[in-house]
Amino acid sequence: MPELPEVETIARGLARAVTGDVIESIWLGSKPEPLKSTAAAISSAVVSTTISGVRRVGKHIVFNLDPAAGKTGRHRAGRTIASANALAAGRRLAAKSRAARLGLPAKPSQFVVHLGMTGRMLLCDSSQEIAKHTHAILALKSGRELRFVDPRRFGRLSVSREFAAAGAEPLEVELEKFISVFCGRKLPIKSALLNQRLLSGVGNIYADESLFRAAVRPRRRAALLTKEELRRLFLSLKEVLKEAIAAGGSSVSDYVNANGESGFFQFQHRVYGREGEPCLICKTPIRRIVIGGRSSHYCPKCQK
DNA sequence: CATGTTTCCTGACAGC
DNA sequence: TGCTGTCAGGAAACAT
Secondary structure, three states: OOOHHHHHHHHHHHHHHHOOOEEEEEEEOOOOOOEOOOHHHHHHHHOOEEEEEEEEEOOEEEEEEEHHHHHHOOOOOOOOOOOHHHHOOOEEEOOOOHHHHOOOOOOOEEEEEEOOOOOEEEEEEOOOOOOOOEEEEEEEOOOEEEEEEOOOOOOEEEEEOOOOOOOEOOOOOOHHHHHHHHOOOOOEHHHHHHOOOOEOOOOHHHHHHHHHHHOOOOOOEHHHOOHHHHHHHHHHHHHHHHHHHHOOOOOOOOOOOOOOOOOOHHHHOOOOOOOOOEOOOOOOEOEEEEEOOEEEEEOOOOOO
């Protein structure tokens, strides 16, 4: 399940690998769920653009697209994508943008990917077999392909002019702002951490891990945490996110980076997925409860 | 508005 | 073996 550290790892890998490459065509699967924008809007925003950068915003991967590539001429006639069986129902779109047709200078745009639970954004050689549950393929001038694969279809694809996350970035937010975000919130601190309007990018694993490090129980009402507890949470969250990024993220279900490699932060989890196992500090069995429909792991002795 | 609940979706796994 | 049922979870939609 990709959260901030996993998406950061993927975005960094993609930035290194595809910045400067040109998107020549896009294929979108027949299942409409992963598309937040219309297929036509995605196609016209994406085709014949140069990828000028890739970055993470919250749990989103944002591709910055420079339309300059569209001016250099028509993109090639599309290569036939293999495995027609699996892909026959899809739409292959390589239409020029409206601006390009009208001879207007096209504006930069952004291709935004949310991986949901099981989404992957893989950089593949075009000769590689197309995996089951592939919902989008971006063909690049270099001959490679960016493929969006998502069995559970909780992931989302969209295009935007200036994508911005609603909540604060946990790695950038300052203490004062962090404290004010939880002010007056009656919901459990665990739920508040997961609320993307408050903070962007924190998911179930790092919510549990940061609460353990801060010695705060997940069910505590956010508004009732002391300033000192919020300060500890603030520091713990930044710390655990940085450590996880350094480890290439956590591979708990099927997360892999853009090159299909696993992370290894799952071996450093102190409470997540450790129900019944001894607390690493006091040996008390780690407890698992459900808060807002999310499994939550904590040490009943260390966390108050 | 704030908060709680349901929904989407498929693979993995337990139990029979 | 193979079926059925349950669970996992991000975030939007819906209900309270």
